[in-house]
Amino acid sequence: MTVSALKAVSTGRNGVGAFILQCKKMDIHYCDWAGSSKGMNGFIKSILPKFAAANPQIEFTVSPRPTKHPLLVGHYINGGQKAVCVRNMEPLQILKKAELLRDASGEKLKKVSKPVHSINQSVRGVWSPYHGNGMAV
Amino acid sequence: MRRLPRISSSASALAPSVSTSSSSSASLRTATCIAPASQTSQLSATRSQAWQSKLHAQRRCLSTTAPRRALETVSDTTDDSYLLDEDNDRTRKPEIKTDLVYPRGIKAVPRDADITDPDYKPAESGELLEEVGGLANWWDDPSHWGSSNRYLGFGPREKVTDPAMLEVLARRAVIEALAIKQFADLRAHKLATFTPAVAKEQELLITEIRLVPGEDGAAVLKRQSDYTRVWAGVKKAGVVISEESEKTVSESSQLDITEARELVKRWNPRWKQALLKDLAVKFYAAKRIQRLTGHVIPDAKLVGSISVGSLVAHLTKPPKAKKLTEELEVRGQLPALPNVTLYPRRVTPVDKQKMVGRWKLITAELEKRELPVIGTGGYGKSVETKWADGN
Numbered sequence: 001m002t003v004s005a006l007k008a009v010s011t012g013r014n015g016v017g018a019f020i021l022q023c024k025k026m027d028i029h030y031c032d033w034a035g036s037s038k039g040m041n042g043f044i045k046s047i048l049p050k051f052a053a054a055n056p057q058i059e060f061t062v063s064p065r066p067t068k069h070p071l072l073v074g075h076y077i078n079g080g081q082k083a084v085c086v087r088n089m090e091p092l093q094i095l096k097k098a099e100l101l102r103d104a105s106g107e108k109l110k111k112v113s114k115p116v117h118s119i120n121q122s123v124r125g126v127w128s129p130y131h132g133n134g135m136a137v
Numbered sequence: 138m139r140r141l142p143r144i145s146s147s148a149s150a151l152a153p154s155v156s157t158s159s160s161s162s163a164s165l166r167t168a169t170c171i172a173p174a175s176q177t178s179q180l181s182a183t184r185s186q187a188w189q190s191k192l193h194a195q196r197r198c199l200s201t202t203a204p205r206r207a208l209e210t211v212s213d214t215t216d217d218s219y220l221l222d223e224d225n226d227r228t229r230k231p232e233i234k235t236d237l238v239y240p241r242g243i244k245a246v247p248r249d250a251d252i253t254d255p256d257y258k259p260a261e262s263g264e265l266l267e268e269v270g271g272l273a274n275w276w277d278d279p280s281h282w283g284s285s286n287r288y289l290g291f292g293p294r295e296k297v298t299d300p301a302m303l304e305v306l307a308r309r310a311v312i313e314a315l316a317i318k319q320f321a322d323l324r325a326h327k328l329a330t331f332t333p334a335v336a337k338e339q340e341l342l343i344t345e346i347r348l349v350p351g352e353d354g355a356a357v358l359k360r361q362s363d364y365t366r367v368w369a370g371v372k373k374a375g376v377v378i379s380e381e382s383e384k385t386v387s388e389s390s391q392l393d394i395t396e397a398r399e400l401v402k403r404w405n406p407r408w409k410q411a412l413l414k415d416l417a418v419k420f421y422a423a424k425r426i427q428r429l430t431g432h433v434i435p436d437a438k439l440v441g442s443i444s445v446g447s448l449v450a451h452l453t454k455p456p457k458a459k460k461l462t463e464e465l466e467v468r469g470q471l472p473a474l475p476n477v478t479l480y481p482r483r484v485t486p487v488d489k490q491k492m493v494g495r496w497k498l499i500t501a502e503l504e505k506r507e508l509p510v511i512g513t514g515g516y517g518k519s520v521e522t523k524w525a526d527g528n
Binding site: 030032041044045048049052053055056057058059060061062063064065066 | 459465470471479481483484
């Protein structure tokens with residue numbers, strides 16, 4: 001019986017090897033009657049076919065929400081949701097919002113104090129006062 | 138909306154209250170003018186008596202209600218003699234020619250003094266008395282309005298929607314308009330607007346007539362004799378309708394859709410290039426189109442329609458979609474994508490549960506606990522919430 005080595009559990013490194021889009025679904029709500037949905041109706045008619053065809057990994061659902069402002073809701077693989085009200089916006093402005101939702105991670109918004117973040121361990125290891133030769137003061 | 142009957146002056150006797158009120162105002166003026174004159178003038182005794190009796194009659198008319206007649210217990214006669222004043226001569230009864238159904242044979246309740254039943258006891262309050270009869274809602278009943286008052290639309294009841302049929306009828310309208318213009322007189326205007334569909338033979342005859350652009354591009358009929366043939370048919374239909382007093386309005390067209398499609402295929406499409414230069418022809422054509430198809434062409438579109446083809450294009454253009462989903466279905470680009478789902482109505486929370494197959498389980502569990510499946514079942518919010526809020 002051969003001895004097999006323990007397999008290391010792989011950690012997710014999205015983008016290394018393959019990239020998985022975090023946004024899995026996008027709900028698009030509009031109103032047939034309200035004037036604030038005018039831009040949204042134009043977006044659905046003219047821009048959405050191209051946008052949906054360019055992003056086949058996202059599921060799009062288009063449904064009316066009568067007498068309410070138009071809305072874009074992104075659903076993410078971490079279970080999060082992000083909703084953007086796009087009332088009175090032009091179709092191209094709505095496209096910007098759709099791209100924002102598509103590119104979002106689904107995480108809660110938080111302040112980024114350190115712009116560079118890595119999950120790789122440091123090559124130098126964790127500093128310890130009990131190891132090493134010490135430093136002459 | 139409440140409808141008011143159009144009653145001719147001869148039928149004014151039908152409305153006793155109206156006639157009385159008008160006569161009362163007249164008699165009021167008469168009475169005020171005559172009264173001082175009668176006091177100051179040196180009239181003979183017999184003459185003053187006559188004035189007194191006349192004044193009495195006029196003063197009686199000052200009341201806004203009709204003079205009360207001796208009520209009959211049951212008047213089941215169908216004549217309307219009760220509507221006339223007693224003073225009027227019965228030979229002067231006006232001839233009422235109307236198909237309105239007005240109240241006849243009114244039964245009046247006998248007065249207390251006329252009741253011979255010993256068990257009769259007059260009511261002391263009106264609370265428990267049954268309300269019987271009354272003419273307040275008489276004209277709300279459609280059967281009381283005669284056939285002459287029935288609404289007859291100008292065009293057909295339903296608009297023609299088939300493009301081929303619309304094309305056939307538009308061509309026919311232009312041909313008839315050209316013929317009407319050729320023989321234009323006052324009668325032609327009426328015929329242009331009110332003549333309904335002609336017989337099928339005539340319709341087929343009109344479809345065989347060739348509509349072509351003339352030397353200046355304006356629409357003309359190929360042969361001069363065609364004008365007479367079309368005019369004869371239109372005139373005939375117009376005579377028929379005037380004799381029947383528009384009681385029977387036939388269908389807009391005798392042709393069926395398959396025949397219309399065959400005709401459209403058979404015709405040389407050059408007829409659509411014919412121009413509508415004459416405004417009268419264009420107006421007649423628009424009126425005929427409205428009569429035949431039920432489509433009203435707006436003035437702005439009519440001015441813009443310079444050729445027969447543009448008129449046909451306006452008619453056959455599909456109506457604008459009322460819902461966005463309808464328009465998307467027509468366009469077909471978005472529904473064809475595999476990652477896009479379109480919903481024609483709002484996606485409710487129940488729909489979301491059904492999509493994942495959870496709704497049956499939820500329903501079963503709620504029913505098992507005798508809880509309402511949808512809604513709150515008459516239960517409001519919890520009282521404790523109100524307490525916690527400090528209200």
